Amino acid sequence: MNGLIAIPTLQELLNYIVGILTSRTFLEMIIFPGFLNIMLGAAFLVWLERKLIARVQLRIGPLYAGMWGILQPVADGVKLLFKEMIFPELADKKVLILGALALMMLAVAPVVPIPFGEGFVIADMNIGLLYVFAVISLFPTVILLIGWGSNSKYSLLGGLRSMFQQVAYEVPMWLSVLGIVMLTGTLNLTEIVKAQQKVWFIVPEVLGFAVFFTAILAELERIPFDLPEAETELVMGWMTELSGVAFMVGFLAMYTKVYVMSALMTALFLGGWSGPSVIPQPVWFLAKTFLVASVMVIIRGTFPRVRVDILLKAAWGRLLLLALANVFVTAGLIWLGLGGIWKV
Amino acid sequence: MPDPIFLVLSAVVVVSAIAALEARELIYGAVGLAFSLIGVAGIFLLLGEEYLAMFQIAVYVGAVVVLIMFTIMLVRRDSGRPAEEEEPGRLGRAGAFVAGLIALAIAAAMYLVIPYSAEMPILSEISLHDLGRTLASGYALALVILGLLIGATAVGALTLAKIEPEEERGGAA
Numbered sequence: 011m012n013g014l015i016a017i018p019t020l021q022e023l024l025n026y027i028v029g030i031l032t033s034r035t036f037l038e039m040i041i042f043p044g045f046l047n048i049m050l051g052a053a054f055l056v057w058l059e060r061k062l063i064a065r066v067q068l069r070i071g072p073l074y075a076g077m078w079g080i081l082q083p084v085a086d087g088v089k090l091l092f093k094e095m096i097f098p099e100l101a102d103k104k105v106l107i108l109g110a111l112a113l114m115m116l117a118v119a120p121v122v123p124i125p126f127g128e129g130f131v132i133a134d135m136n137i138g139l140l141y142v143f144a145v146i147s148l149f150p151t152v153i154l155l156i157g158w159g160s161n162s163k164y165s166l167l168g169g170l171r172s173m174f175q176q177v178a179y180e181v182p183m184w185l186s187v188l189g190i191v192m193l194t195g196t197l198n199l200t201e202i203v204k205a206q207q208k209v210w211f212i213v214p215e216v217l218g219f220a221v222f223f224t225a226i227l228a229e230l231e232r233i234p235f236d237l238p239e240a241e242t243e244l245v246m247g248w249m250t251e252l253s254g255v256a257f258m259v260g261f262l263a264m265y266t267k268v269y270v271m272s273a274l275m276t277a278l279f280l281g282g283w284s285g286p287s288v289i290p291q292p293v294w295f296l297a298k299t300f301l302v303a304s305v306m307v308i309i310r311g312t313f314p315r316v317r318v319d320i321l322l323k324a325a326w327g328r329l330l331l332l333a334l335a336n337v338f339v340t341a342g343l344i345w346l347g348l349g350g351i352w353k354v
Numbered sequence: 355m356p357d358p359i360f361l362v363l364s365a366v367v368v369v370s371a372i373a374a375l376e377a378r379e380l381i382y383g384a385v386g387l388a389f390s391l392i393g394v395a396g397i398f399l400l401l402g403e404e405y406l407a408m409f410q411i412a413v414y415v416g417a418v419v420v421l422i423m424f425t426i427m428l429v430r431r432d433s434g435r436p437a438e439e440e441e442p443g444r445l446g447r448a449g450a451f452v453a454g455l456i457a458l459a460i461a462a463a464m465y466l467v468i469p470y471s472a473e474m475p476i477l478s479e480i481s482l483h484d485l486g487r488t489l490a491s492g493y494a495l496a497l498v499i500l501g502l503l504i505g506a507t508a509v510g511a512l513t514l515a516k517i518e519p520e521e522e523r524g525g526a527a
Binding site for chain 1: 381385388404405408409411412415416417419420423424426427481482483
């Protein structure tokens with residue numbers, strides 16, 4: 011070699027790149043619990059929602075694109091990609107585009123500590139649960155920004171509604187998982203799943219599960235808590251002025267959030283990957299995740315939208331008390347000496 | 355040479371703090387504040403204080419910044435813009451000069467007092483059990499007083515927000 015710096019040969023460089031591309035961390039980030047899995051899962055959820063809601067309403071739903079219309083999300087995506095992005099004259103374009111992208115980033119981020127199987131986790135964090143909640147708490151900021159930047163009354167109203175709803179429901183959401191942390195003594199999601207090998211947490215924490223599920227429905231802005239969208243009054247809520255690719259990213263981000271939150275619920279309450287070992291662990295996990303998501307869809311087909319005052323009264327007056335009651339029930343279980351079942 | 359990650363994080367904190375103060379639109383100021391606080395959380399993570407970092411994000415960015423933004427939304431959009439930019443006068447320039455000198459003096463004093471080491475002091479990893487035990491034994495009194503304070507604040511807020519029956523009949527639903 012000439013000089014002090016060793017110039018790598020092409021072979022070495024290629025080996026290096028291939029080494030990175032085939033390393034387990036990279037594959038986990040890009041393919042399985044990571045990017046590809048989330049995007050495909052979210053697209054599948056869009057189809058699942060349309061098909062299931064059609065069945066609830068005695069329609070057929072998407073039919074022509076692919077088998078049972080399964081390629082419908084792809085067709086929609088292609089259509090939105092080629093659409094023109096139209097923004098109102100006085101809207102803040104930067105905020106709208108960057109906000110939609112930030113929403114996507116925030117929706118994908120909580121998947122990092124969620125274990126989709128033993129070893130199928132991107133980063134096995136000790137503070138996994140805390141990290142997920144910290145990321146979720148950033149959503150209202152971005153949604154409010156999009157609502158403000160649109161410079162339209164529908165968007166602003168939607169953004170404000172979304173903000174107070176999410177901030178109000180965050181409190182019972184944090185409290186409802188306290189029982190699990192008391193029983194396991196850890197915030198690591200992998201260990202929380204391992205603690206459920208004998209009995210799933212939905213059994214001792216049935217109250218916590220009910221509170222958590224309701225709070226997550228509100229966080230996801232889904233019916234019966236879809237006040238921020240409320241298509242009959244606010245057109246499309248804070249998403250009204252997003253169009254073209256920006257709308258696609260924002261829309262997909264909300265479905266990604268549904269997918270990731272269903273996965274979190276599976277890991278916390280439904281035993282995660284545990285199940286008879288005839289079927290591989292990730293399959294169990296995905297099956298439970300889509301089951302949770304399907305329940306959310308069926309709720310959408312069944313319930314009417316709640317009123318604003320009922321929404322807030324339910325959060326502060328009922329859910330908070332139920333979550334606190336759950337803490338006492340869990341403390342009682344530990345006092346009775348039953349806590350050993352879920353010790354890691 | 356300090357840790358490059360630390361340098362990047364410090365740059366993020368300082369630049370976004372300046373942006374928070376200098377932003378013409380109040381809402382951009384709030385976003386700058388959010389980035390600054392996230393940068394501080396990153397420095398906490400670098401020091402190995404995971405719990406502190408996560409609560410920094412959840413409480414400061416997730417709650418405080420959201421409340422600030424909410425307040426900005428409630429005032430009219432036009433009132434967020436300053437009426438006209440005023441050129442800083444003679445006094446203003448002198449003030450900036452003195453402030454700069456003071457900042458420099460503080461930095462010099464800190465440099466002299468705190469021994470500089472290139473290596474970040476990584477604190478020992480604290481488990482959830484240790485954290486709970488410390489809070490509930492060593493700092494039990496402080497914890498109870500904080501709880502009382504938050505409880506009193508909540509009661510005060512509820513009292514302020516309470517709608518009197520007459521008002522309710524008046525049509526303010």
